[in-house]
Amino acid sequence: MSIRLGSVPTVVVSSPPVAEMFLKTHDVVFASRPKVQVLQSIYNGKKGIAFTELGPYWRSVRKFCNQQLFNASKIESFAPSRKEVLAHFIESLKEAAVAKEVVNISKKVGDLNEKMTLKMILGPVKKYEEFNLKDLIDELTYLAGAFNLADFVPFLGAFDLQGLKARTRTLGEKLDKALETIINDHQQQKQNDFVGMMLTELNKQMNPDGDIMDRNSIKAITIDMIVASLDTSAATLEWALSELIRHPSYLDMVVRETLRLHPIAPLLVPRESMEDIVIDGCYIPKKSRVLVNVWAIGRDPNVWSSNVEEFFPERFINSNIELHGHDFELIPFGSGRRVCPGKKLGLITVKLILAQLVHCFYWELPSGMSPNELDMTENFGTSVPRKTNLCAKPIYRM
Ligand code: HEM
Numbered sequence: 001m002s003i004r005l006g007s008v009p010t011v012v013v014s015s016p017p018v019a020e021m022f023l024k025t026h027d028v029v030f031a032s033r034p035k036v037q038v039l040q041s042i043y044n045g046k047k048g049i050a051f052t053e054l055g056p057y058w059r060s061v062r063k064f065c066n067q068q069l070f071n072a073s074k075i076e077s078f079a080p081s082r083k084e085v086l087a088h089f090i091e092s093l094k095e096a097a098v099a100k101e102v103v104n105i106s107k108k109v110g111d112l113n114e115k116m117t118l119k120m121i122l123g124p125v126k127k128y129e130e131f132n133l134k135d136l137i138d139e140l141t142y143l144a145g146a147f148n149l150a151d152f153v154p155f156l157g158a159f160d161l162q163g164l165k166a167r168t169r170t171l172g173e174k175l176d177k178a179l180e181t182i183i184n185d186h187q188q189q190k191q192n193d194f195v196g197m198m199l200t201e202l203n204k205q206m207n208p209d210g211d212i213m214d215r216n217s218i219k220a221i222t223i224d225m226i227v228a229s230l231d232t233s234a235a236t237l238e239w240a241l242s243e244l245i246r247h248p249s250y251l252d253m254v255v256r257e258t259l260r261l262h263p264i265a266p267l268l269v270p271r272e273s274m275e276d277i278v279i280d281g282c283y284i285p286k287k288s289r290v291l292v293n294v295w296a297i298g299r300d301p302n303v304w305s306s307n308v309e310e311f312f313p314e315r316f317i318n319s320n321i322e323l324h325g326h327d328f329e330l331i332p333f334g335s336g337r338r339v340c341p342g343k344k345l346g347l348i349t350v351k352l353i354l355a356q357l358v359h360c361f362y363w364e365l366p367s368g369m370s371p372n373e374l375d376m377t378e379n380f381g382t383s384v385p386r387k388t389n390l391c392a393k394p395i396y397r398m
Helices: 016-025 037-041 056-069 072-077 079-098 105-122 126-131 133-145 154-159 164-188 194-199 215-246 251-261 294-298 343-360
Strands: 002-005 008-013 277-279 282-284 289-292 361-364 391-396
Touching: 008 016, 008 282, 016 277, 016 289, 016 294, 037 133, 037 164, 056 194, 056 215, 072 343, 079 105, 079 343, 079 391, 105 194, 105 215, 105 343, 105 391, 126 133, 126 164, 133 164, 133 215, 164 194, 164 215, 194 215, 215 251, 215 343, 215 361, 251 294, 251 343, 343 361
Parallel strands: 008 289
Antiparallel strands: 002 008, 277 282, 361 391
16 A cells, blocks of 8 residues: 655555565665664764664664574573573562562553563663663653644745654653763773673774774664663563463463554554555655565464454464564564564563463462453554553462
């Protein structure tokens, strides 16, 4: 489907073969990202990874992330830290079970994921509590996802009619203050977390174009990593546990089925074309925006048979549809050059926490509510978390 949002031609892709054409066959054309106006006031929108246009700088950062931060042994090296945070979490649920309390799982799981992730990215999280990083990141997620007229009618940018630019500038200053402290701490004491790993590259030339990993790159990449990992894993967990409470079933199939029905980035992260191209007979001018509607693909009866709305993990029995980004029926992590580099890590986090939650506890809904009565309304935006918090009573069973 082709539409025009303001002055920006926009293509919406809603079927697996067409998704494959954009994200695999012509991935190199569509692997850039559109400029998001508000993000220009955070290190010029050029220093991070997630919203940086395709070019030598992004390529070098992505290579560094793949090789140094997301390699299997690095992810494994954080296992003891994940287990430690998880043990505290299980203890607190055990106490709630003894007291027969209803627990706000959405909040608890969000806090747990936040602790696990921030420890891996920043190291000693407690030390940075004064900066309220979670609140700053929530504000950034809101601002980046807000419908900003200036993104579609660029001359309006100068007027900042919605006040988004001013808000982002203030937020940028707060984030910069926090990151200065974090980097200074890491410079005084060497650490093995993401920031520590990036500091070992500081001022090194990354490519023949002369780009270097400077202090602002470290700050912008750190922000991108935190934004990209907090709500994604937490919201997937919330949905998976909601579905598990309704349909106890097998973990792996459950996670695949959860991401089919509840892809956290329903339109992926927008792509932008770098040249004119004809796809499937349709002319797509340079600088078009591409939104891949994985939400619709996940609910397409031509792909998944007529029971698309049903949570039915058994559909994956004997199926070789995986989440790696090669099976275009199921691409919640995207595909191609800009595929989510954190997908392995996200899946480890989701499966580890989910397995503990269902292994150690039975879950009862409050006030005698039956599983069918559980509200499953989605809060549709750039990400799709549950509309209401998921609350249930843990009953310890070990
Ligand atoms: C269940 C969890 C997660 C989901 C569903 C998810 C989903 C996505 C999606 C759909 C994209 C865009 C892909 C495209 O354009 O084709 C993306 C990009 C990205 N994700 Fe994730 N993600 C998750 C967890 C994480 C984690 C844990 C991290 C890091 C710690 C992370 C870091 C990133 C980064 C840096 C990008 C931008 C990559 C680039 O533009 O080169 N994600 N993610």
